[in-house]
Amino acid sequence: MKKRILITGAAGFLGSHLCDRFIKEGYHVIAMDNLITGDLQNIEHLFPLENFEFHHHDVSKFVHVAGALDYILHFASPASPIDYLKIPIQTLKVGSLGIHNLLGLAKAKNARVLIASTSEIYGDPTVHPQVESYWGNVNPVGPRGVYDEAKRFQEAMTMAYHTFHGLETRIVRIFNTYGPRMRLNDGRVLPAFIGQAIRGEDITIFGDGSQTRAFCYVDDLVEGIYRLLLSDYASPVNIGNPDEITIKAFAEEIIALTGSNQKVVYHDLPVDDPKQRQPDISLARELLGWEPKVSRKEGLERTYAYFKTLTAEQLNKKDHKDFSTYSK
DSSP states (O other): OOOEEEEETTTHHHHHHHHHHHTTTTOOOEEOOOOOOOOOOGTGTTTTTTTTEEEEEOTTTTTOSSSSSEEEOOOOSSSSHHHHSSSSSHHHHHHHHHHHHHHHHHHHHHHHEEEEEEEEBBBBBBSBBOOOTTOOOTTSSSTTHHHHHHHHHHHHHHHHHHHHHHHOOOEEEOOOOOOTOOOOSSSHHHHHHHHHHHTTEEEEESSSSSSSEEEEEHHHHHOOOHHHHOOOOSSSEEEEEOOEEEEEHHHHOOOOOOOOOOOOEEOOOTTOSSOOOOOOOHHHHHHHHOOOSSHHHHHHHHHHHHHHOOOOHOOOOOOOOGGGOOOO
């Protein structure tokens, strides 16, 4: 019998790549998404497959899946500032009601759960690079708090089910990731820069550009998640690329990559925006034998090649959902 896996947020950037990987590994994939920020175009190539099924559903409501389940990957959540600032309550609900529903489902099905946490649980860090034992520096009532605290609660609820119910759980803390199928207009640094370069717009930097990020190519991230799911480790694990770069230097790389001649313009830094972001991946190396393989140069070339294949309509695509119906 094929192993059966439920992947929530399956029509999103990361979720769709995870669907691809588990189909490739021979699993029966049950994809679930309410399509607030996801796009069916990301998974439409899987619809003809016998081992793939899609459920249009909001996991903040009761989740039912017929038949056996071996694994659950919970990746349903708005992940970009543009999204979670527009739908803050929905963001909190998917990180609280959503995780509760899925942990309950896992308990009923005796399935192992892996949840997608984030480097944002570290907030604007006072420890650098960020190691899993660091508890973070988060403003719970700031504009980013709806996302940061949703993820922190999600980790706490997951660990409670692990310790109280003995549920098999895994927690991945994801650092900045990029690759094909990202939304160019989602407000994050890398897709924003590439989108601006392709459209011939000025490159916009918030702050003075001295803040840092570390970018991981999506294939590397998926490999790390796959290994973590099949491991026997229940506590959080950082998965990301420790190759740190300043935002200013990164903008210069994008300009060189795209062959554009845009100027860089500066705006005020948003409230609580992290000044430094770099994962300590010592634990992932030790436990999983994992580290990123794709260099930023190679990953950016692959990503840029993908975006160059998109139509003008796709490049300029804005939010395809009316968020107002989801913010109650």
